[in-house]
Structures are given as C-alpha cells and as structure tokens.
Amino acid sequence: MLDFGRHEMAIALNATPSEVVAQIAASRNRDRRRFRLVFVITWVVLVGGLTLAIAESGKVHADFMAKWAPFIMGGIPITIFVSIMSILFAVAFAVVGALGRLSSLAPVYAIASLYVSMVRGTPLILQIIFVYLALPQFGIVLPSLAAGIFALSFNYGAYMTEIFRAGIQAIPRGQLEAAAALGMTDQLTMRRIILPQAVRIVIPAIGNEFIAMIKDSALVSYVAIQETFWRASTTGSRNFRTFETLLIAALIYWTLTIIFSVAQERLEKRLRESEVRV
Amino acid sequence: MSETRDEFARPGALTPAGAEPIVRVLALEKFFGSNHVLRGCTLEVYPSETVCIIGKSGSGKSTLLRCINFLEEPTIGAIEVDGIRVSADPLRSRSREHRDQIRQIRRGAQMVFQEFNLFPHFRVIDNLIEAPIRVKGVPRDEAIATAEKYLDKVGLSEKRDEYPGRLSGGQKQRVAIARALTMEPKVLLFDEPTSALDPTLVGEVLNVMEDLAHEGATMIVVTHEMAFAREAADRVYYVEEGVFVEVGPPEEVLGNPRDPRTREFLARTLGEAHVHEAAGAVRVPEGADAMHIHAEAGEAHLRTEA
Numbered sequence: 230m231l232d233f234g235r236h237e238m239a240i241a242l243n244a245t246p247s248e249v250v251a252q253i254a255a256s257r258n259r260d261r262r263r264f265r266l267v268f269v270i271t272w273v274v275l276v277g278g279l280t281l282a283i284a285e286s287g288k289v290h291a292d293f294m295a296k297w298a299p300f301i302m303g304g305i306p307i308t309i310f311v312s313i314m315s316i317l318f319a320v321a322f323a324v325v326g327a328l329g330r331l332s333s334l335a336p337v338y339a340i341a342s343l344y345v346s347m348v349r350g351t352p353l354i355l356q357i358i359f360v361y362l363a364l365p366q367f368g369i370v371l372p373s374l375a376a377g378i379f380a381l382s383f384n385y386g387a388y389m390t391e392i393f394r395a396g397i398q399a400i401p402r403g404q405l406e407a408a409a410a411l412g413m414t415d416q417l418t419m420r421r422i423i424l425p426q427a428v429r430i431v432i433p434a435i436g437n438e439f440i441a442m443i444k445d446s447a448l449v450s451y452v453a454i455q456e457t458f459w460r461a462s463t464t465g466s467r468n469f470r471t472f473e474t475l476l477i478a479a480l481i482y483w484t485l486t487i488i489f490s491v492a493q494e495r496l497e498k499r500l501r502e503s504e505v506r507v
Numbered sequence: 508m509s510e511t512r513d514e515f516a517r518p519g520a521l522t523p524a525g526a527e528p529i530v531r532v533l534a535l536e537k538f539f540g541s542n543h544v545l546r547g548c549t550l551e552v553y554p555s556e557t558v559c560i561i562g563k564s565g566s567g568k569s570t571l572l573r574c575i576n577f578l579e580e581p582t583i584g585a586i587e588v589d590g591i592r593v594s595a596d597p598l599r600s601r602s603r604e605h606r607d608q609i610r611q612i613r614r615g616a617q618m619v620f621q622e623f624n625l626f627p628h629f630r631v632i633d634n635l636i637e638a639p640i641r642v643k644g645v646p647r648d649e650a651i652a653t654a655e656k657y658l659d660k661v662g663l664s665e666k667r668d669e670y671p672g673r674l675s676g677g678q679k680q681r682v683a684i685a686r687a688l689t690m691e692p693k694v695l696l697f698d699e700p701t702s703a704l705d706p707t708l709v710g711e712v713l714n715v716m717e718d719l720a721h722e723g724a725t726m727i728v729v730t731h732e733m734a735f736a737r738e739a740a741d742r743v744y745y746v747e748e749g750v751f752v753e754v755g756p757p758e759e760v761l762g763n764p765r766d767p768r769t770r771e772f773l774a775r776t777l778g779e780a781h782v783h784e785a786a787g788a789v790r791v792p793e794g795a796d797a798m799h800i801h802a803e804a805g806e807a808h809l810r811t812e813a
Contacts, residue, residue: 406578407624411638411690412614421637425628505628505670 294473297464301477304457311446315381316439322386327393348387356380361452377449392434396427436493440486528553529693535584544570546749557720559736560729562746568729572698576616577609589615589693617687618696621703623679625671632667635689657685661715677708697728745769
C-alpha cells in the first residue's frame with residue numbers, strides 16, 4: 230500500500246485537516262446542546278404536569294396560597310439568619326474539636342472525642358428540644374432563638390470536627406518541617422501555617438454543610454422560632470389547608486438550596502483558579 | 508572515619524588559629540526502630556567553610572543533616588550550633604527546656620529543603636518576613652528591608668508579590684534560600700536542593716549557592732551534584748551505611764579516592780553524569796543498541812526521536 234499521508238487523507242474526506250477538526254467540534258457541540266435541551270424538556274414536563282394535575286384536581290385553593298404566601302415567605306430571613314449564625318458557630322466548635330482530636334494530651338483528646346461521640350449518637354431534634362426545655366431545670370434558660378442556634382451549631386460542629394481534622398491532616402508534612410526549621414513554635418505553626426491552608430481545603434465541605442443546615446434549620450420550629458417551616462405548618466393546620474402551606478415552604482427551601490448551591494459552585498471554581506495553590 | 512591526608516582539608520584550616528567551630532556533630536547515632544542509620548558520625552564545621560556530604564540514596568546523609576537541626580531526633584550523641592550544645596535525649600525530648608534549646612539551634616542553622624516547602628498561602632515577601640517577625644521579633648519594616656535585600660541577592664526582586672504557585676521550581680528554591688538567609692543564620696543546611704528540579708533549572712540554584720560559598724557563608728550541603736562539590740566545597744565527606752568512609756578536599760576525594768567504596772560510588776555517579784549535564788539532549792551514538800539512564804531522585808523524562 231502506498232504511503233497514505235495527511236494530504237491523501239484530506240482528499241479522501243473531501244476536507245482539509247482543519248475542516249475535519251472543526252466538523253468534529255461542531256458535532257460535539259450539537260450533542261451537548263441536544264442533551265441540555267432534553268434535560269430542560271424533561272423537567273418542564275414533569276414539574277409542569279404535576280402542577281397542572283394539582284391545579285386541575287380542584288382540591289387546592291390558589292386564593293388561599295396567595296393569601297398566606299407572604300406570611301410564610303416572611304420566615305425566609307429568619308431561616309437564613311439561623312443558618313448563617315449556626316454555621317459560623319459550628320466552624321468555631323469544629324476548629325476547637327479538631328485541635329482536640331489531634332492533641333497528644335490525653336484529657337484534651339478524650340474531651341473532644343466525648344463531644345463528637347455524644348453529639349453524633351443522639352438525634353438533632355432531641356438536642357434542640359433538650360437545650361430549650363430540659364436545661365431550664367438546672368436554671369439555664371436560653372431565649373428560643375439562642376437555644377436553636379446553639380443546638381444547631383453544637384450538633385454541626387461535631388460533624389464538622391472530622392472535616393477539619395481531615396483538612397489539617399491533609400497539609401503536607403513539608404509545611405510543618407519548614408515552619409519548625411524556621412524556629413516557629415507548634416502553636417504559631419498551627420495558627421499561621423496549618424489552619425489558613427486547612428480552611429481553604431475544607432471550604433467546599435463547609436458549603437455542603439451550610440446547604441444541609443438550611444434544611445435542618447426547620448427543626449428549630451419546635452422551640453417556637455417563627456421561621457419558614459413553623460409559619461407553614463402553623464397556618465396550614467390552623468386552616469386545615471396543610472397541602473398548600475407546606476407546598477409553599479417546600480418551594481422556598483428548594484429555591485434557597487439551589488441558590489446557595491450555585492453560589493458554592495462559583496466559590497469552588499474561584500478557589501480552583503486561585504493562584505494560591507495549597 | 509579515615510584520617511584526613513591533606514593539611515588543608517583539616518577542619519578549620521581556613522580560619523585563624525583558636526577559632527571555634529560553628530557546628531559540631533559529636534558521635535552521632537540514629538536508629539529508626541531497629542534500623543541503625545547513623546553509626547557514630549563526628550563532624551566539625553568552621554566559619555566560612557562549605558562542606559559537601561555525598562553518598563548513595565539511603566546512606567544516611569540526609570538523616571545526618573536533619574539531625575543537625577533536630578528535624579530528626581538523634582538517638583545518641585550531641586549537636587552543637589554556635590555554642591549551644593544539645594545532647595540526644597529521646598526520652599526527655601518533650602520537655603520545655605529541651606524544645607527551647609532546639610528552637611535556638613534551628614534559628615542558627617537554617618535549612619533549605621529538596622521540595623522547597625514554601626508557604627503557598629503567603630506571597631513571596633510574606634514567606635520571607637514571617638519568621639523574622641514572629642520568631643526573632645524583628646520590626647516589620649526592618650524585616651521587609653532585609654527580605655528585599657536577600658530577594659535581590661537571589662535575583663528575584665520582581666517576584667516580590669507573587670504567590671509561590673506562580674514560580675518555576677528553580678525560582679521557588681531561590682526564594683527558599685532567601686527565606687533561610689533572612690533569618691541571618693550561622694550556618695545553612697542544604698538537603699539535596701537541586702534533586703527535585705528540572706535539569707534545565709539546576710544551574711540557577713547552584714549559581715546562587717556557589718556565590719554564597721565564595722562570599723564566606725558557612726554551608727553544609729547534601730548533594731548529588733559532583734561538579735558543585737568540586738567547585739565550591741572545602742571538604743567532601745563520603746557517607747556509606749551511616750559512617751564517613753572518606754573525608755578530604757574535593758580534589759582528593761573526588762579526583763583520587765583512596766577507599767574502594769568511594770571509587771565505586773564515583774564510578775557509578777560520574778559515569779552517568781554526562782546524561783544529567785546534557786540537560787535533556789542526549790544523543791545515542793550511531794550503532795549503539797542500548798543506553799542506561801539512572802535517576803536518583805525526582806523524575807527522569809525520556810523522549811526518543813528517531
């Protein structure tokens with residue numbers, strides 16, 4: 230067989246190599262667009278169909294929904310406030326917990342382990358109600374908002390302790406050696422070298438925890454905090470129209486998680502492209 | 508350890524009589540578990556001397572260097588840096604006094620690592636001022652001035668505000684050398700500083716190190732770069748299985764080794780050195796049917812073109 234080089238190939242395909250490359254790219258783009266289109270159609274059909282079916286059933290009152298939607302949506306700022314405050318305190322609990330879990334001092338390690346074990350071994354709803362209703366028996370009375378935020382952050386802090394521990398342990402040994410060789414103390418090394426790098430590593434995981442927190446914040450309705458879910462369930466049961474109010478609340482939570490997921494993806498992308506390589 | 512043959516290779520030959528050594532390693536032994544890595548190493552380094560330690564991988568040469576600033580805790584023996592002597596005391600190693608002494612030794616003996624170990628979340632300038640400010644207590648503006656001086660010395664003034672992630676390997680290592688210099692140490696410890704570098708970047712780092720050696724810095728260098736040892740060292744130590752097999756000036760140890768073990772090591776290392784020095788452009792002679800390439804550390808990139 231004769232040498233079948235690029236030029237012969239192009240003649241056989243009736244196109245130059247660059248044209249072939251462009252055709253391949255165009256075909257890939259077509260596939261990608263088609264995939265996206267089918268994705269959107271599927272969502273519209275499913276969600277639209279469900280909406281239509283509910284509306285057609287005549288058992289759901291649109292007027293009622295319109296009347297109470299503003300009141301339920303009034304819980305959104307409280308939901309977001311509780312979630313943000315709780316994640317901030319949870320990070321603080323988690324840093325302390327992680328340092329404890331990495332300590333070589335037996336009592337410190339024991340206390341940190343006890344914290345993680347105890348919190349992870351009991352239900353979150355029990356912890357929330359415990360802080361609000363059981364602690365007053367010992368004279369510790371917290372306002373409902375403080376009790377809810379404390380219980381949520383204490384709980385999430387225990388789970389995030391392990392995330393921070395893993396983040397700290399992910400820092401290369403060479404960083405510790407470099408700091409030690411410069412004469413830095415262990416404490417200084419942790420504060421200036423290890424923790425700042427560990428935080429960058431765990432930021433995506435904290436984002437996930439925050440999104441979970443938005444949904445779990447509904448549990449503080451049990452201590453009479455008038456956030457989104459409390460408003461939905463109260464107005465729903467009072468008017469015997471729980472379907473409508475819970476549907477509104479569900480849409481609110483769903484929208485919030487979508488918004489924060491997109492924000493988190495953006496943040497992760499920025500971290501990935503950052504010139505600070507950890 | 509064999510006795511030194513040449514009067515000029517005697518430790519301290521360059522310094523006025525009566526001067527004290529900056530570094531003393533006294534009968535040092537190190538065990539990793541039951542693995543006896545260092546078997547009684549004694550070493551003295553006087554001001555302005557450059558000492559190269561050569562040997563195979565696993566001979567104990569890096570461990571010896573890491574014992575000098577206690578990144579590895581010696582099992583038996585003592586280390587003295589700039590008058591501060593710390594005896595090996597593995598059972599008492601967590602006591603506050605022991606740790607304070609070790610930190611003092613580390614301030615006087617700065618290390619440059621094979622893997623640079625710059626702090627990636629700090630800009631170059633912040634890498635350089637962190638320890639002077641927080642460990643030595645130097646005022647910030649003074650620390651910045653010192654840092655800029657040494658950054659200029661390694662030729663990287665224009666990288667002052669970059670993050671390490673944006674630098675090449677050679678630039679990173681030069682920043683790491685500047686970082687060590689900003690602590691104004693009594694002695695610099697180099698742990699295979701060019702072994703992780705792309706062959707084309709080795710030269711810029713060795714140039715900085717040669718300048719330092721000629722300017723009178725006190726240096727202990729663990730290296731595979733025989734050309735550097737020949738050019739810059741006042742004394743070369745050949746280590747095998749945790750003991751100094753041969754010590755002397757580079758012309759003697761590298762040019763005319765007496766011990767058969769040194770000779771065998773050099774034959775293996777120098778025999779392959781042309782591959783390294785050619786920096787990636789190795790031509791296989793016409794008609795050759797095989798070529799042996801040996802990489803000690805880092806990566807070897809091999810590209811063949813017919």
